[in-house]
Amino acid sequence: MSAAKVGLLAGIALGFAGFFGGFWAFLLTAVLGAVGLAIGLIADSDTAIAEIFRPRNRT
Template structure:
């Protein structure tokens, strides 16, 4: 599935949550969507758990 279609579905889900459930539901859907995205990337092998907690730019490469 193309990323544009995934973005369309995510936007529609957020819009429905915001319209029918209010701002709290909008935030809940957005937060759970972000958690699901990270979990999916991890399960696909595209994300190393150490990347989430490793500081960036400390002693690596030119500045």
């Protein structure tokens, strides 16, 4: 699945959560989506948790 389709599905899910559940449901959905994304990135590759949260070097 392409990144555009994943982004579209995430936007739809956040929209439904915000519409039907209010702000807190929207916020909870966004946080759990970010956690799921981090877990998926770790599972798909050899990425360590520290590499996800480490800031990039800007030169």
